[in-house]
Amino acid sequence: MATINRAHGQATAGSFFSGYQPLVIQIAESGKFTADTVTTNASGARAITDGGYANAIKAVQALGSVLAVSSQTANNICFMVDEPTFNAGGGLTTSGAYGALHDALVAACGSGTYTVTTNSANRALTPTGAYTLA
16 A cells, blocks of 8 residues: 655645656657658548657656656657666766666657656646646
């Protein structure tokens, strides 16, 4: 059974009862997280080509359990992952924290700096539904 975080006997914000330990990961890179493209040929058949957004999701899913993904924008993408299952270490090419993530994004979306911002300390969901990196 999951434990409940308490302060002075009261349940506190940030208590998760599912057993997951959320880690919020925001990734920023200009123009990399594009939407899919759909092309239609003369006979009406459609082909879908994955954009950077779909490719980034696949890259992150290869590193751990994804709990939620933000909506699509070209410059930013945000994930909530299960922290204990997520490979936050170095990769084959990039060393240091989140090096494996950087390597996976380069392979999936092309070269770039991929600025990564994370938050695991403030696991609070506001009454209005916001879960932010602040």
